[in-house]
Amino acid sequence: MKLASFRSSIESEIRLGIIVDDVIIDMESWGIEHDLDLPSTMLEFIDLGPAAVKAVSETLKNIDARSLVATSIPLSSAIITAPIPAPRKNIFGIGLNYTEHVAESARTLDTSKELPQQCVIFSKPPTTVIGPGDSIKHNDQVTKQMDWEGELAVIMGKKATHVSKENALDYVFGYTIINDISARDCRRSGQWIVSKGQDTFAPMGPYVITTDELTDPHNLQIITKVNGVEKQNGNTKFMLFNVNDIIEDISEVISLEAGDIIATGTPAGVGAGREPQEFMWPGDVVEITIDKLGTLKNYIVKA
Incomplete structure (x- = not known):
């Protein structure tokens, strides 16, 4: 559906x-x-x-x-609008979840070049959420390194506590697209919430496909374009930790509840990882397309 x-x-x-x-x-x-x-x-x-x-x-x-x-x-x-315009809780984000993104981040963002052995988890407040066609606010007094991250988002359908990976997908309501906007120059002593949690930094949508129609989230092409130029082209089959793994890992320590949102990580091709680096500015347009989920398009404007 x-x-x-x-x-x-x-x-x-x-x-x-x-x-x-x-x-x-x-x-x-x-x-x-x-x-x-x-x-x-x-x-x-x-x-x-x-x-x-x-x-x-x-x-x-x-x-x-x-x-x-x-x-x-x-x-x-x-x-x-965004599928869930006002989430009840912070969005769970998964960092460094594609091998090539780990490598590009290590080159340019001083993160470890070693593949994570557990999910790298951060969060984005509900105030980050905007919908398709809405404006992402760029405050050049705060950041000069606004970056894109096209990602598959998971929406939970019921409470999940200590869930095994074998049963994890039974707890999912559906899937949508999220753009994990990141201000690369706003990280603080390794903490990411200021980088990723600014207002309007989680465009979502346009649609939710429920699990009765999208039964396998692990072979979906993700393409990100900025001003019509392709920047990312990846596939969810290359996640280091797939949706099952992520739900098992989070639910072991934090109960996931109905309506919770998980951003599952981005493939390679972010602006910070390019040579030379590329970042977004007012006037730019960013689009993310994921198989079966449509296209999420947003505009960068001056805050």
């Missing part, structure tokens, strides 16, 4: 939508038409658990045109 959070107009509230072909269906309104008690937000739907995803998916198979007229708008008319 393909989901999105959206507004029908600039003034309207954010609603949860189901995307079918070229329309977006208001889930709550559509549920009323089909005697289903469905919510109006992504987090509320996640909280209902896997049974709700299954029920909606089954009902969609018998969808009729009349119900769409009453409860949908053209996808082209919708204003797509």
Whole structure:
């Protein structure tokens, strides 16, 4: 199932939508038409658990045109927002999770050239989250090294504590795209949260694909472009720690909960790793495309 959070107009509230072909269906309104008690937000739907995803998916198979007229708008008319515009908790980030990115970081960012033996975990506050088409704010008094990181994001579907890697994917709700924007010159004594946690530094979206449709997250191509020029071209099959490993590792020490978001790391090709180094400035456009998940496009503006 393909989901999105959206507004029908600039003034309207954010609603949860189901995307079918070229329309977006208001889930709550559509549920009323089909005697289903469905919510109006992504987090509320996640909280209902896997049974709700299954029920909606089954009902969609018998969808009729009349119900769409009453409860949908053209996808082209919708204003797509971040899938979870206000996460309940910090986003979990995984650093140095692709071999070639470890190498490029060691060359230019003074990180270790040795491959991590455990997940490198950091976090990004909820205030970092913006949606497709939104502006990433560049404060040149704070950073002159704003960098891109195209990544697969995992959205948890239920509480996970001490979960084994064999069962880890059973706890996932779905997947989306995240851009782990990083100010390379804002690291503090090895700590990354100021580098990665500034306002607007986590563009997300445009869609969430649930696990009933995207069953294997480990063979997805990730392509990042800046001003139309390809900068990253990687694949999730080359993660050092795959989604199963990451969930097992985090849940051993921190309980993951429904709606939690994990950014799974970026492949090689970031600006800091290029020769010469390249960084983003106001006027630039950054796009991330991941197989089956669409394209996330954002604009850099002066803060």
